[in-house]
Amino acid sequence: MSKGAFQTSREIFENPIWTDVVKFRIFFYIYGNAVFAKEGVTIAGIHLKRGQYLRSYRNLQNDLAYMEKRAFKQYSLHTIKNKIDQLVKEGRIKIESTDYGTLFTVLNYEEYQGFERYEKNLSEQQRNSNGTASEQQRNNNKNDKNVKNDKNNNPRNRKKRVYDDNDPNKKLAILLFKSISKNQNIKEPDFDKWANTIRLTIEADKRTGKEVQDMIVWATSHDFWAGVVLSPSSLRRNFNTMQAQMNSRKNTTGNKLQNTGSDEYDDLGF
Structure with missing residues (x-):
């Protein structure tokens, strides 16, 4: 299993997949072990792109074993295949057979990760917090007219736009x-x-x-x-x-x- 970390959105808790325990475990396991590196990796002579994972159904059966009443249990291969077919039909993953197992591709992997969106927000916050002392001084020396204009141009002070019911x-x-x-x-x-x-x-x-x-x-x-x-x-x-x-x-x-x-x-x- 790959080491490291990956990110997912809290929206997963509101998604219908959350209520299907077996399907959720299979999807989250594939998604969590998919290649994160943008340049991908090469395994067994196969180049895996970002968001891809190579694993056999038999290995997945072992990976997803769980404890119940002090005994280890496994999902049947039929159950695993059925749930994966559902994931394919729902547009969450696509699959491709290889000599070394099934190549899983997590669709919309970039959207699930969302790093660029968060990095953008962080960078904007950083830029906003990097004002120089001279800029702060100039802001403090604005006259009353400019201060008044700033208040009027502040989105929080603008009048809320109201839409007609027929709009x-x-x-x-x-x-x-x-x-x-x-x-x-x-x-x-x-x-x-x-x-x-x-x-x-x-x-x-x-x-x-x-x-x-x-x-x-x-x-x-x-x-x-x-x-x-x-x-x-x-x-x-x-x-x-x-x-x-x-x-x-x-x-x-x-x-x-x-x-x-x-x-x-x-x-x-x-």
């Missing part, structure tokens, strides 16, 4: 809440705040309202993403990854998004 952004926010509520018990949010994030997803990220609407329907119906997309922020953050999966699934199956038959968003006009 498409707010309709999408309400659609997202209702779609999430079908699978999760969540408190009713600040719909104006949600609508603003939806607006940024459309305007800043250059997406159409129809694309956002379709993604809401797809993500909240997906076995994995339904447990991740619990707000417009997580929808926006994972949009590219989900869109790639959704398009890949379309190309493979030839199916279009399922029509839910709901009239809650049929009149959005996208």
Whole structure:
């Protein structure tokens, strides 16, 4: 087993996989032992990329042995294969047979790790804390007019943007809440705040309202993403990854998004 550490998000506790003990153990074991190094590693003449793990089903059976009533027990090979097939179907991993065992690839490995996102936040905090003494002095010498302008330009002091109930952004926010509520018990949010994030997803990220609407329907119906997309922020953050999966699934199956038959968003006009 590889030594070292890896990182995962607390969102795992809200994911449907958390309730399936056997599937969760198998996935977390593969994910936790996958190659972390960006340059990958070479094992038995096979180059493993970041997020890949080479292991036989028989070895997995031994790896996942557990203690029950003072006796070691193992999952059957049939159970392990069945759970891995489910993980493949759910888009969590893909598998490939080799002469040395099965090559597991953890899909969305970078998203699970999330190091770049956290490093970005840390670097921004570091830059904000590195102001020089002269800069601090200049800030202290600003006149009353500049101080007043600074207060007016502070996002905390800006007037909150309110969206009309007929605004498409707010309709999408309400659609997202209702779609999430079908699978999760969540408190009713600040719909104006949600609508603003939806607006940024459309305007800043250059997406159409129809694309956002379709993604809401797809993500909240997906076995994995339904447990991740619990707000417009997580929808926006994972949009590219989900869109790639959704398009890949379309190309493979030839199916279009399922029509839910709901009239809650049929009149959005996208």
